[in-house]
Amino acid sequence: MDILVVGSVAFDTVETPFGQVEDVLGGSATFFSTSASFMTGVQLVAVVGEDFPEEPKGFLKSRGIDLAGLQTRPGETFRWKGRYGYDLNEAHTLETHLNVFESFHPKLPEVFCSAQYVFLANIDPELQLEVLAQVDKPRLVACDTMNFWIDGKRDALIKTLKRVDILLINEAETRQLANEANLVKAARTILDMGPSTLVVKRGEYGVLVFSAQGVFSAPAYPLEEVFDPTGAGDTFAGGFVGYLASTDNLSDSSIRKATVFGSVMASFTVEDFSLNRLRDLTWTEIEARFRKFQALTQFEGLS
Amino acid sequence: MDILVVGSVAFDTVETPFGQVEDVLGGSATFFSTSASFMTGVQLVAVVGEDFPEEPKGFLKSRGIDLAGLQTRPGETFRWKGRYGYDLNEAHTLETHLNVFESFHPKLPEVFCSAQYVFLANIDPELQLEVLAQVDKPRLVACDTMNFWIDGKRDALIKTLKRVDILLINEAETRQLANEANLVKAARTILDMGPSTLVVKRGEYGVLVFSAQGVFSAPAYPLEEVFDPTGAGDTFAGGFVGYLASTDNLSDSSIRKATVFGSVMASFTVEDFSLNRLRDLTWTEIEARFRKFQALTQFEGLS
Numbered sequence A, B: 001m002d003i004l005v006v007g008s009v010a011f012d013t014v015e016t017p018f019g020q021v022e023d024v025l026g027g028s029a030t031f032f033s034t035s036a037s038f039m040t041g042v043q044l045v046a047v048v049g050e051d052f053p054e055e056p057k058g059f060l061k062s063r064g065i066d067l068a069g070l071q072t073r074p075g076e077t078f079r080w081k082g083r084y085g086y087d088l089n090e091a092h093t094l095e096t097h098l099n100v101f102e103s104f105h106p107k108l109p110e111v112f113c114s115a116q117y118v119f120l121a122n123i124d125p126e127l128q129l130e131v132l133a134q135v136d137k138p139r140l141v142a143c144d145t146m147n148f149w150i151d152g153k154r155d156a157l158i159k160t161l162k163r164v165d166i167l168l169i170n171e172a173e174t175r176q177l178a179n180e181a182n183l184v185k186a187a188r189t190i191l192d193m194g195p196s197t198l199v200v201k202r203g204e205y206g207v208l209v210f211s212a213q214g215v216f217s218a219p220a221y222p223l224e225e226v227f228d229p230t231g232a233g234d235t236f237a238g239g240f241v242g243y244l245a246s247t248d249n250l251s252d253s254s255i256r257k258a259t260v261f262g263s264v265m266a267s268f269t270v271e272d273f274s275l276n277r278l279r280d281l282t283w284t285e286i287e288a289r290f291r292k293f294q295a296l297t298q299f300e301g302l303s
Helices: A028-036 A054-062 A099-103 A110-114 A125-134 A147-152 A154-161 A171-178 A183-191 A232-247 A252-269 A283-297 B028-036 B054-062 B099-103 B110-114 B125-134 B147-152 B154-161 B171-178 B183-191 B232-247 B252-269 B283-297
Strands: A003-006 A010-016 A019-026 A042-049 A065-073 A078-084 A091-097 A117-120 A140-144 A166-170 A197-201 A207-211 A214-218 B003-006 B010-016 B019-026 B042-049 B065-073 B078-084 B091-097 B117-120 B140-144 B166-170 B197-201 B207-211 B214-218
Touching (some): A028 A042, A028 A232, A028 A252, A042 A078, A042 A099, A042 A110, A054 A065, A065 A110, A078 A099, A125 A154, A140 A232, A166 A171, A166 A232, A171 A183, A171 A197, A183 A207, B003 B028, B003 B125, B019 B028, B028 B232, B042 B099, B054 B065, B065 B110, B117 B125, B117 B232, B125 B154, B140 B232, B147 B154, B147 B171, B166 B232, B171 B183, B171 B197, B183 B197, B197 B232, B207 B252, B232 B252
Parallel strands (some): A003 A117, A010 A078, A042 A065, A117 A140, A166 A197, B003 B042, B003 B117, B010 B078, B140 B166, B166 B197
Antiparallel strands (some): B010 B019, B078 B091, B197 B207, B207 B214
């Protein structure tokens, strides 16, 4: 099954202790769709400015990503500038220029409306609702959000969540959305808001997945070289939803495996700036790292 | 195999958002030996003051812990007072009264000197060396330490580490000891200092175990009620070394299972103040939670 993703396509300027890059390809929809494209087809809906060059479009197309929903508008492409310190866990935003994104309204090409798998990247929940109004009857809606919307657009977000199957947010957002410090209780509160599955992203500490079936914990891959965490969350989501869509299996066991595939994809992304590591990534490498996650977590049961 | 543990026996006064307790039984050797006692015999070496009552001694004895090495000295027992905020990850020490612990020198009863399993709890590395000078030829030496000693008694600590097989410290201590921000690189540096296994404790994020055999990641159990994290690290160590000593098997597979048993024991301890949860804990409960760790971490391999 193909996945419809709606989110941002951007240029990032990033400083980490290991170097810096200027105006490199970024954005939630870009990271998500590149990651998911290793497993299934992707239909991308986003907006770029007239300054957006052909090369990245060519790259995305070469990954089998359908750009029929990529609008080009007068003005400049969304730009983000951020810095990471040595802990690499928290991005410090230095500049955000929404540019053409400011007046963005997602418009789905006719053929995208029958999408069975939908990922609503971290955008204004009102825009997420606009997307949901255009899709017919998706089998799975997954969604990301952030502190800015939890705080500033809570009502719209609550409306969105009623129609979301899987919510993927970080630990602080989980506590903020539920207004509860204990993560297990917070998760239960959020599962009452609509989603049947909550994926709590904890950066270098991995992921916790909550559902009626129980809890699943996956570690992050312990890496010696973390160059740039930008896009790790969206790349995780791409591997996660990508696996589910490719198998069209939403069982607990499939969701666990999807979580590990998401973690695998995120572990590659952070090894280099922008999408660079994904550009020459092979399926053999993905499978090899999946096996490393098995080796990382396996232990014998009680005899 | 029995385990020799040298550390503190103390009275703790603890405030958490969920309540407070005054002068309750605590101390690294107390938590460690109570936890380990579910798996094997324990020989305890520590010091208490003349104010130390009979009840806790009776409790420890009822757990099969040999108190022949528990000295009683004129003066008061070690007292610690601390507070935890809502995140429960970091203890804020309000008061430390070493009292009789200030002039403590571990003196092993003759019969303890042939111990095959030794746990050096978090005490002055010079005292840890005094212990090692008294034991004949242990099969395994495990050791804890803290920022205070890494900073203030580095030379003695380095000497101790040359004779340690398994070092158990937290994440910040790992980075501090190796003087390296990246955990994987820091672990490699520490494995070059002597220990063949490094256990990095990450509180609610679980544990990473590094050795020449690779890396093993175990989550912490996601709990709805965390009352008091005091003693979690020592209880982990008790379950961990306890399992190894009880099986007398130091293979990678055994160390992984020991890590899960340690995590199980720690998950119980934090459910109540002091050692309270361990007082009525049963082996059936321990096995049931071990199985919950399996359910928490299992995923299917590639087909």
